[in-house]
Structure formats: C-alpha cells, structure tokens
Amino acid sequence: MDYCKNIIAKFISAMQKRPGLLAVLAFLSGVASFALVDRKESFSQVIAIFLLISWLWLIIDNWLRDKVEEKFGVAVSPNVMRFALQMVQQESLFFALPFFLAVTQWDHPQAFFTSLIALCAVISVIDPFYYKKLAKNRTLFSVFHNFALFVVLLVTLPILLNLTTSQSLAAALVTAVVVTLPSLNNLMPNARWWRFPILVFILCALSTAVWQLRSYVPPAALRLTDITLAHEVDLQHKKPVGSIKQLDSYTLHHQGLYSWTAVKAPRGLNEKIFHVWLHNKEEVDRITLNINGGRELGYRAWTHKVNFPSDSVGKWQVKVVTESGQLIGLTKFTVTP
Incomplete structure (x- = not known):
C-alpha cells in the first residue's frame, strides 16, 4: 500500500511540475480520437468512455475517499482531489479541441465558441492563474467546470450513442447541469446554503442562453x-x-x-x-x-x-x-x- 501511495505521489508531483505535458497528451489523444472516429475505430469509444468515467469519479469523490479510508486506513489528501479535478478539466478541453478546430467556420460567429474552448484549455494549464484567480472565484470556477463537461459531452455523445447534432446539443446541456450539481459541494466547500440555488439558476440560465445561440456552436459530429x-x-x-x-x-x-x-x-x-x-x-x-x-x-x-x-x-x-x-x-x- 505504501508503495502505491509513493507511486501516486510521484506521479502527481511530476504532473504538477510539468502541467503542459498533460495538456499535450490530452490534445494528442483528441487528435488521435478524431482520426480514429473517421475510420470507425472502437478505440475512440474507449477514450470517450474513459473521459465520462473520470467525470463520474469526481461526483463520488467524497464517498470514495471515505470508503478507501474505512477499508484500507489510508486518508487521501484533498490536494489529490484538487489535482484530479484540474487534470480531468484539462483532458476534456484539450481532447475536444481538435474536433471543433476541424469544423469551425472562422468567418462566422461560431469562431468565438471554439476560441473560448482554446482559452479555457490554456487557462487550465497555467497553474498561477488557475489556482490564484479562477479557483478562488467559486461561482466562476463552477461555470468553468460545467463548460468543460459540456464541451466533452458534445464530442463523446455522438461517438458513443450515434445521436444527431440537435440531440447531442440538448443532451449535453441537460447532462452538464445535472452532473455538475452533485459536484458543487466539492467545488464550493464551506459555502453558505444560499449560494447553491443561485449557482443552479446561473447554470440553467447559461444553458438556456447557449440553446438560444446554438447556431454559434460548431457541430462537432459533422x-x-x-x-x-x-x-x-x-x-x-x-x-x-x-x-x-x-x-x-x-x-x-x-x-x-x-x-x-x-x-x-x-x-x-x-x-x-x-x-x-x-x-x-x-x-x-x-x-x-x-x-x-x-x-x-x-x-x-x-x-x-x-x-x-x-x-x-x-x-x-x-x-x-x-x-x-x-x-x-x-x-x-x-x-x-
């Protein structure tokens, strides 16, 4: 058990020292998956499933940490969760980016959406900005978290379920909000109770706005x-x-x-x-x-x-x-x- 803890600690330390490496690997996996989807390879589906499982893991993090401590007597540091959260967001944004870069019409307003994905991806890599600016603003950080999930769902849902573009967009908007809600306790620890309904309202309002402006969202599946x-x-x-x-x-x-x-x-x-x-x-x-x-x-x-x-x-x-x-x-x- 001590050996596993040391391996995990060394991996986290190495990734924290080289945050750009993880982003590059995520972007390359996105490029590879984009090429594999074109050839109907099942490996792209494996990558999509892995990304969605990583988001599910974030939801059950508190429960999982309690069970690990109860069964093995090992307390998982909150720093591990913080790093895991950043890693999943990086993976999602950089994985989805090649799909949107390939379909974006740059002389159309949808270029703003793809540029926003690229900006968020860069922010997720710059630790001083990510932790000192973004993560300290819990409302903004929750919106950022929701957006990263929404973007990766736009890509993975058509890969896994063969949904149409309209179905994928609607499902991604609803799922991103529903999946983000259980994570709010992790995203906003020790927050006053009234902040949660306000944040839910903000997420729902932003989802409605995206649906109204859906012509600005490039169709990643086409x-x-x-x-x-x-x-x-x-x-x-x-x-x-x-x-x-x-x-x-x-x-x-x-x-x-x-x-x-x-x-x-x-x-x-x-x-x-x-x-x-x-x-x-x-x-x-x-x-x-x-x-x-x-x-x-x-x-x-x-x-x-x-x-x-x-x-x-x-x-x-x-x-x-x-x-x-x-x-x-x-x-x-x-x-x-």
Whole structure:
C-alpha cells in the first residue's frame, strides 16, 4: 500500500511540475480520437468512455475517499482531489479541441465558441492563474467546470450513442447541469446554503442562453468536406460539373444552380440538414436534405434551385446548417446584371 501511495505521489508531483505535458497528451489523444472516429475505430469509444468515467469519479469523490479510508486506513489528501479535478478539466478541453478546430467556420460567429474552448484549455494549464484567480472565484470556477463537461459531452455523445447534432446539443446541456450539481459541494466547500440555488439558476440560465445561440456552436459530429455551385451534376459519378463563383442574372434565371455538398458524419448519423439560400444577407429559401454518414469522402447530395427573385443581382450565400441551426459550412457567389 505504501508503495502505491509513493507511486501516486510521484506521479502527481511530476504532473504538477510539468502541467503542459498533460495538456499535450490530452490534445494528442483528441487528435488521435478524431482520426480514429473517421475510420470507425472502437478505440475512440474507449477514450470517450474513459473521459465520462473520470467525470463520474469526481461526483463520488467524497464517498470514495471515505470508503478507501474505512477499508484500507489510508486518508487521501484533498490536494489529490484538487489535482484530479484540474487534470480531468484539462483532458476534456484539450481532447475536444481538435474536433471543433476541424469544423469551425472562422468567418462566422461560431469562431468565438471554439476560441473560448482554446482559452479555457490554456487557462487550465497555467497553474498561477488557475489556482490564484479562477479557483478562488467559486461561482466562476463552477461555470468553468460545467463548460468543460459540456464541451466533452458534445464530442463523446455522438461517438458513443450515434445521436444527431440537435440531440447531442440538448443532451449535453441537460447532462452538464445535472452532473455538475452533485459536484458543487466539492467545488464550493464551506459555502453558505444560499449560494447553491443561485449557482443552479446561473447554470440553467447559461444553458438556456447557449440553446438560444446554438447556431454559434460548431457541430462537432459533422464536417463539410466539399461544397460546390454548378449548372450541372454528373449523376453517374455523383459530382458537380465545374464550379461557379460569379454569373449573370440572365443565366441564373434560365439555368438555375445546383448546390452540391459532401457532409461527413463518420459515426453513421441519420441527420437532417438544410441548404439555406441568402441574398444580400436575407434568407430567400431553405431546402431540406436527409443524410446518412459513413462514406469516406462524405455523404454526397445536392439540391437544384430554379426559383430566384426577379431582382437577383448582388451577393449570395448558400449555408449548410443542421436542424438546430448550427452551421456546417457555406459558400458564396455573386450575381451581376
């Protein structure tokens, strides 16, 4: 038993001296899992399960420490719990980051969400800021804790349960709050009773706000591998003929446009997506597509639009969005007189 305690103590000491090492390992595991998910490897599911078990362990920490002390007579230091909490948050944030970096449209407001994940990941590594600034503000620290869990759930739920993007987002929001609540006693020791209902209200309010702004959350389970506008589609090879970025109004009205997309849903999702046509930033049409993931280059589908406004001159966009309004990707074209 003493030998095990020494090993654990040495590991914790080594990780505390090199906090960046754990973050690098977590980020690499995220990159590896992202690549493995694309190939439907079961190892990615193992990583996802491990992360969720680590969060469950945080919930039962007090009970577990009491049982260990009762059975083996070994008192686990609170410093171990504090380090474990930081380690799980680091693992979650850096694991999820590659998934969001791969799907984020950086000219869209969803870039703020991915940047927030990256910022939180960096904060979790910088011990002076993490412990002296963040951890001392219990309310902010609880929100940080909740956000780390929410982010990792957005990635792991589709991997494990094959949920659609909308289902994953809703489930992640609810689960993050429910799982955070039992941890509040650890996050806010010796806090007055009235702080807990206030914090619950804050977490619920933030979850509601995220749902209302869900178009800002990149869909971690979906990735647009290609989007092309063309006048024709090769039905035999299922690919567009040419690519259009600019055309005149006469051609647009007489030939219309095909919007050809390849959306990758590597875990075999059944997803409803939409081609949203915008003229000078105003929506003029929304066409539905049902996709099934798993193809190496993405699920290939297209829509053909022939009805355009009489005054169609100007800047156009075709957005590919999920049922919950999350942006998968977009393309732009210009119509001249």
